[in-house]
Amino acid sequence: MSLLEFQNVSFYDDDKIILKNILVSIEKDDFISIVGPSGSGKSTFLKLCSHLISPTNGNIIFKGKNFTDYSPTELRKSIAYCFQTPYLFGDTVMENINFPFFIRNVKIDHQKVNDLFPMFHMTTDYLNKNTKNLSGGEKQRIALIRSLLFKPEILLLDEITSALDVENAKTVENVIASLNNEGITILWITHNLEQSRRYANKLLTIENSEVRSLEVLK
Ligand SMILES: Nc1ncnc2c1ncn2[C@@H]1O[C@H](COP(=O)(O)OP(=O)(O)OP(=O)(O)O)[C@@H](O)[C@H]1O
Ligand SMILES: [Mg+2]
Numbered sequence: 718m719s720l721l722e723f724q725n726v727s728f729y730d731d732d733k734i735i736l737k738n739i740l741v742s743i744e745k746d747d748f749i750s751i752v753g754p755s756g757s758g759k760s761t762f763l764k765l766c767s768h769l770i771s772p773t774n775g776n777i778i779f780k781g782k783n784f785t786d787y788s789p790t791e792l793r794k795s796i797a798y799c800f801q802t803p804y805l806f807g808d809t810v811m812e813n814i815n816f817p818f819f820i821r822n823v824k825i826d827h828q829k830v831n832d833l834f835p836m837f838h839m840t841t842d843y844l845n846k847n848t849k850n851l852s853g854g855e856k857q858r859i860a861l862i863r864s865l866l867f868k869p870e871i872l873l874l875d876e877i878t879s880a881l882d883v884e885n886a887k888t889v890e891n892v893i894a895s896l897n898n899e900g901i902t903i904l905w906i907t908h909n910l911e912q913s914r915r916y917a918n919k920l921l922t923i924e925n926s927e928v929r930s931l932e933v934l935k
Contacts, residue, residue, distance in 0.1 A: 718781050720745045720902055721766065721871065726775035728761055735761050737926050739775070743871075743904070748897045750913035751906045753923035759906045760801055762923060763873045766904065767798035794821075797869035801876050801906075803860035805848040810859055814844060817866045826866075833862045836892050838885060853880035861889065865896070872896065874905040878912070890915065 719742040726739040736758045743749065751759050764770045765777060768784055777784040784792065805813050818825045834841050837858040843851075851859065857877050864872065874893065878886040894916040897903045904921075907913050913920060914934060922929040 719743060719778070720747075720780060722778040723765075724776045724778060726765060726772045726777060728758075728765060728770065729773045734926050736765070736923075739765075739928055741921065741928060741931060743902065745870075745902055746897070746900060747919055748894070748903045748917045749905070749919045749921050750917035751904060751921045751923060752908070752910065752913050753929070757923045758926045759923050760875055763798060763875055763904065763906065766871070766873055767796050768792045769798065794867070795869055796871045796873065797864040798873040799857075799860055799864050799875060799877050801879075803853075803856040803877075805851070805856055805859060808847055808849075809844070810846050810848060810851070811844045813848070813859060813863050814866070817863060821867065829866060830862075833865060836888075837862060838888055854882070854885060857881065858885075858889070868896070868899075868901060871902045871904065874903065876906050876908065878907070878909075886912070 721743040723739045723741045726736065727734070728736040739762065751762065753759050761770070765772060768789060779787065779792070779795070807813065814830055815825055831841055834843065839855070839858060843855070843859065848856070857880050861877060872893070878889050881889065890912065893903060893905070897916065905917070918933065918935050920932040920934055922932070
């Protein structure tokens with residue numbers, strides 16, 4: 718049984734076709750890089766994977782059960798999506814870091830927080846910073862840390878290194894690769910072709926609202 722399966726999924730906005738007849742199976746432990754021209758439908762594909770939007774036609778099956786048979790909260794805990802434009806809320810970084818604990822009704826685990834920041838070349842001094850004053854690359858990494866406080870089964874990454882320098886991008890790549898080794902399934906949109914092939918076992922190309930190919934890399 719596949720972990721996540723798209724069965725002829727289409728997504729339309731009014732009359733505009735944004736994705737059509739997507740037929741893809743994602744296996745547990747996959748590390749799939751997603752590439753394709755701007756506007757081809759890549760982010761829309763991840764939004765469907767994370768249940769942020771629902772198919773116009775077709776079904777999405779997660780662990781043998783239709784998405785529509787899960788509660789949105791259940792899916793949100795299992796499938797995490799890091800947006801192309803990092804979305805932070807409230808005033809401080811702390812509010813963002815606290816949020817995953819808050820929604821699960823558990824006390825903040827300071828050890829977990831203290832462990833995660835240095836993995837991304839950051840210190841916990843950031844906790845008291847105002848989110849408005851963060852750089853694009855800092856926002857990307859805070860959003861990523863927020864998604865990793867509780868490990869999802871599937872991690873969806875939408876160009877999360879676009880605002881990072883080469884060094885920091887490599888660091889993020891290494892963390893993601895080690896998460897994949899721990900058993901987290903990764904779907905990663907990138908415009909960087911070198912990056913797309915470095916750790917991925919499959920390369921999904923989306924073009925013109927359709928899956929052009931799903932190439933097995935290793
Ligand atoms: N909810 C929506 N309503 C209307 N149009 C949309 C909606 N979502 C996406 N689109 C359009 O669908 C197309 C695909 O968008 P999408 O964001 O998936 O592209 P992308 O492949 O991620 O592009 P990029 O590489 O630039 O991020 C674009 O033309 C976009 O404007
Ligand atoms: Mg996009």
